[in-house]
Amino acid sequence: MINLIGGVPLYVLEFGDELVYFTPYTITLFLLALTFTVLVLISRPEKQVDIAFGGDAYRTKEISVSEMRFRRFMAIACGLATMGAMVTGDIFNFTLFTAMVGITNVGIVAAVKSLHVQDAAYQYGLVALAATVPLFAGAAIYAAVTGSLSMIELMKGTLPAVPLIAKGMLMLGVIGEGMAPFYAAKAEMFRAPGAPYVIMCSLSSLLLFLRVVEIVMLG
Amino acid sequence: MIIRRISHILCNYDNLTRLFAGACLLLFIAGILLLPLPYSEKQLYPKTFDRNSSLDPYDRGGPPFTQVTIVSQYPENSPTAGLVTSYLTPFSLFLSQVTLHLGTTIVSHPGGIIDEILYNTRGLDTVVEATILFIAFAIASYIYRKG
Structure with missing residues (x-):
């Protein structure tokens, strides 16, 4: 029996054992990630202006082209990883894409010359690093209990039921990549100049969360 | 009041690693209590x-x-x-x-x-x-x- 919130897969792309499938739900998320990645690719970044309170003084922050270029590269890599996570049909592959989103998020702000932002990015990096433990542990329990990692097989309902703890671990792993209540560091990372690149951090973890909700409903 | 206190802790990113470690700990303890898992x-x-x-x-x-x-x-x-x-x-x-x-x-x-x-x-x-x-x-x- 196929029982999922995303609907029946409309198209399945075969990569060996790792199927990539598109349901109305995952297509929506995929298109959102794709649109934003294209926006990052073609748009010109903002320039931040600091205005001193109670006076006329203001200063524009100068950001070098090479730094912006690096940040755009990281934002695009983050977009690609998010797109991969949206459509993959394999639990382990999903965890890998999630880990990749975490590291590219650090990369987006790593080059910013602001102590505050770098402190926040460091704390975020630590949490994202630690989050891979429950993330991959969740995938390992999926494999041990059901004997398979394919979401298509989980959908069919013929495999043993997935224990709640595996779903919880997968969920905690994704939440650690920057969802509430572990959002504080990410919110501080937004102080970095260079929208729309920094917005990619937020969008990627939001989309990841929406996807993991679908995944834990399977099996 | 309690919500304000909780958000005050959550908004400081220096507490983040400790909070996440605590969440992991709770989940892992729950995991140990739920053992054995079927294989x-x-x-x-x-x-x-x-x-x-x-x-x-x-x-x-x-x-x-x-x-x-x-x-x-x-x-x-x-x-x-x-x-x-x-x-x-x-x-x-x-x-x-x-x-x-x-x-x-x-x-x-x-x-x-x-x-x-x-x-x-x-x-x-x-x-x-x-x-x-x-x-x-x-x-x-x-x-x-x-x-």
């Missing part, structure tokens, strides 16, 4: 260990250039799986004859063992893993150069 005997990728084989644990068996059976979820998607399991370059062959640990060199040794499950049926994983590594190198080298 499916019908595993997709069965593994047999032959400690005497120098290719262990990547020994998928079979003579060179003869297709051996590799268990996979969708065999129709990997028609060539199992063809190159025991192909070794002359150097790898030499290593496999003098040491019992060639299986540990799978990633650091070009032309070594090809794990059919890892590289053929689960090829996308291998690509993403390598990409994560390269992204980490890119960040580190950028910071090193500019820092």
